Amino acid sequence: MTPRSRADAGFSMLEATIVFLIVTLLTGMISQSLMSLSRNQRWSERQTGALGKAEQLVHGIQNDLEVAVRVFPESAASRAVLARLALGESAPIEGSRMPLATSRGWFEPDAPGAQEAGNLLVLARSLPAIEVGTGYGSQTARIDRYQFVVYCLTLDGARLDIDRWASVPLARADDIAAVFDPDARANVVMGLLAAGVPLAWRPEDPVIDTSLYEMSPTGSAPRLGTNVAIPAGNGEIRRHLLERAKLGVARNGRIGAVRVPAYAHDLPGHPHGFEIKLDGDGAGRLLLVRLVVAGEVRPGEPPVASAVERLVSVREP
Structure with missing residues (x-):
């Protein structure tokens, strides 16, 4: 057959088979490449979203710490504070600990046998002061306010998450006591109660049970009973902060290049x-x-x- 007649006849069966195999192979390679590209794009977008959510949550913690007047280290006194808070479903998981205070001037992984790193943050932060009428014309009393805040690990099924719990506002007890006139002081107490400040706290007192007072409708401010818990403020319980982003707090171990934990020892329930x-x-x-x-x-x-x-610096008064 001449070259002309061979061209007119088209591909032979062998040639057609070879072309088919090549096209099939190329199609498969292109399909795999597109699938791999799609997977990589999904992973990259998810990774970026995870980083953004983690930064957002830590930024919120940082904001609370920057106005903190107390950060409670692991101790019997701090545990007594935690026990007075009506955490309810936002109670920390078993194995949670507040950090131990050190005095090195730097941070390093916990030494063998030491347990300095915590996974439970309990603090008291300042709220904007308010002016409360004394009942004597336009005279007012300036009252500082505080709020207890807890960040802790909680469980949502098998998923680890973080809750933020914050108390009702508490007036500074010494500011109330500084109003010497009994009638004016009673008016201040009633004004605080009307303004949504039902309790007072004396942060200088290291014993929580003797540092709390309640605002009475009659104008008195008796010591809060030791069996009465400090309630959460309205809208101040924020549960499962990572749930909406379909994320969770990483458990102990390693995920890719990320090590968990980095500073603490890997212990049951701690620190994740x-x-x-x-x-x-x-x-x-x-x-x-x-x-x-x-x-x-x-x-x-x-x-x-x-x-x-x-890294966040805190100056306690």
Whole structure:
């Protein structure tokens, strides 16, 4: 057959088979490449979202710490404070601990046998002061206010999450006592109660049971009974802060290059991906907050994990 007649006849069976195999192979390679690209894009978008959510949560913790007047280290007195808070379903998981205070001037992983890092943050922060009428013309009393705040690990089924619990506002007890006239002081107490400040606290008193007072409708401010818990403020319980983003706090172990924990020892229920280190005395403290969040992209695909660390200074009066 001449070249001309062979061209007119088209592909032979062998040539057609070879072309078919090549096209099939190329189609498969292109399909695999597109699927891989799609997986990588999904993972990248999910990873970026996880990092953004972790940064948002840590930023909220930082905002609370920047106005803190007390950060409670692990101790019997701090446990007594925690026991007075009506945490309800926002109670921390078993194994949770507040950080131990150190005095090195820097942070390092816990030494063998030491347990300094915590995974439970309990603090008291300042709220804007308010002016309360004394009942004598336009005369007012300036009252500082505080609020207890807790960040803790909680369980949502098998998923670890973080809750933020915050108390009702508490007036500074010494500011009330500074109103010497009994009638004016009674008016201030009633004004505080009307303004949504039902309790008072004396932060200078290290014993929580003797530092709390309640605002009475009659104008008195008796000591709060030791069997009465400090309630949460209206709208101040924020549960499962990572749930909407379909993320959770990473459990102990390693996810890709991210190590959990980084500072504490891997212990049952402690610390998982929420670590707090505390250094310094009450006049000037430095906190390190580390949060690792994790989540699936799709079943069978590599999980995402993002770690965020912040250093926050706190000056306790």
